Amino acid sequence: MPDMKELKVRTLIVDDEPHAVALIKKYAAEFAELEIVSTCHSALQALHFLQDESIDLVFLDIKMPGISGIDLIKSLPLPPKVIFTTAYQEYAVEGFDLNAVDYLLKPISFERFFKAAGKVICLFKGQMAISPAIAELPATTTMPHYLHLRIDRKIMKINTKDICWIESDKDYVKVVLKDRTLTAKQKISVIEQLLPIDAFMRIHRSFIVPVDRVEAYHANSVQVAGKTFTIGRQYKSACQTRLQS
Template identity: 35%
Template sequence: MNCIIIEDQLPAQRVIKKYLKDLPSFQLIGTFENAVVALDFLKNHSVDLIFLDINLPKISGISFLKNLNDPPQVIITSAYSEYALEGFELDVVDYLLKPFSFERFLKSISKISQKKDDRKSIFVKSDKEFFQINLKEIIYIKGDDDFTRVYTGEKLFLDTRTLKVWEEELPDYFMRIHKSYIINKSRISKISGQRIFLDEIKIPIGRTYKEIVIRMLS
């Protein structure tokens, strides 16, 4: 995704740039200290995401947003919480209150809507580290009380997202078949009784999901 930063404080610019370097699917194509110059840039460049400060010279971040006819997705970055309600009324993705950690930044990034079937990978936080996983390598995801287990062909990752959040973020070739399981449909080898086989792995089908599973697969 192409993104720009509109931020007049250099330390804040550096923090966002540093965080973006760890996210290879995001391409920073411009950094601006005021919104007027950014408006001209947007006339001739395709931008998917803006990191936007509120207190800017010439015009505020809120005024800038109100002047955009077809705005890209926006994450507000501000030291002031009092503008949060107005920001969300303008349909921003998230409101990051400075200073913010990389983990909080990543949570904002995860809210960005994309065509789910176009997504190639997803970030997983496991054991205090962040890993980028190819979505097609995920075989199934199992929900536990405080975390989810993400199984790929080679590794197991523990993630803090709930299964409900995973359902919302995953492409359509994943499906919920049990209160505790989401599977990759392309990995199904057969269905027998109340179980789905993903090669040699047996996953139970929840009673309330059986009819939905059969309907979706047919």
């Protein structure tokens, strides 16, 4: 566990793609709390490294030659905290089943990395709010953010600005846009982790809405695109805070 007086999260990057390693290192350099100790280009190399070194956090690619990132974590008796990185969204559910801190879908935007880094830093600091050291997003986060969904054997790239709302339907989600509705086999809890934290809010176990599309709200409901959605009991307090800010 890192020292709380001056938080330094000892971090390992494991990815077989050099450009992915370079991007994560670049993003991590924006956070004084993240100390990149080393990088590995295979799960086997990481396994040997972890046998000799104490690491708090691993940015871990899932699909690599030989041993996968998931197999690596399953093989460790006391694994460090993990943020999975992959180009394959279908691995997200299994990643979260392993109690991963977060799951980053490639290509990774800085905005999404910011959310993941904030989570892990708060986790080590033992607090619920983002630390003051990372309270403001740099100007680079104005780039468009995309949600990548596997639909009909294709990956659909959806600008999150175009989303009206997201609805759960058992093991599927419906992403409602102005002109169409896209349905993908995915859990809404996984989709929630892939969205920009400042732009969307979960209002019910079955619904996620964009904050800037809320037209009206009540203690028990919100209106988006002319449609009224019930706010779930466990989400009321967080929703009211977001809506009144």
